[in-house]
Amino acid sequence: xxxxxxxxxxxxxxxxxxxxxxxxxxxxxxxxxxxxxxxxxxxxxxxxxxxxxxxxxxxxxxxxxxxxxxxxxxxxxxxxxxxxxxxxxxxxxxxxxxxxxxxxx
Numbered sequence: 001x002x003x004x005x006x007x008x009x010x011x012x013x014x015x016x017x018x019x020x021x022x023x024x025x026x027x028x029x030x031x032x033x034x035x036x037x038x039x040x041x042x043x044x045x046x047x048x049x050x051x052x053x054x055x056x057x058x059x060x061x062x063x064x065x066x067x068x069x070x071x072x073x074x075x076x077x078x079x080x081x082x083x084x085x086x087x088x089x090x091x092x093x094x095x096x097x098x099x100x101x102x103x104x105x
Contacts, residue, residue, distance in 0.1 A: 018059035022047070025057050029065050035072075036065065038079040044068050044086055 026033045037052065039045045045065055047055035057065070067089075068082050077085065 018062075019056045020059075020062065022052050022055050022057075025062070025065060028062060029069055031069055035069070039065065039068055039082065042079040042083040044079065044083045 022033055026036055040047060045061055047057050049055040068086060071077055071082050071085055
């Protein structure tokens with residue numbers, strides 16, 4: 001009889017209302033604060049607050065930060081290249097969404 005191997009992966013659902021400080025976001029993303037600051041300077045991440053000590057990032061930023069960091073690592077991109085790729089991915093998703101609304105696949 002065939003046996004199926006299953007692996008459980010722990011996950012946490014982060015609500016939009018959750019707020020992270022810069023340090024908390026760096027801990028959750030397992031990266032340096034400086035790398036996140038570069039992404040903020042390139043417009044990849046948009047915090048609320050006037051200076052890094054007061055920055056707050058919404059829960060949806062966590063996913064974007066992780067995608068950005070993965071792109072940076074896997075494709076060896078700098079912050080500007082990561083910003084460009086994310087802009088293009090956002091545009092593709094917007095076009096797909098528009099196509100679905102219009103009844104296409």
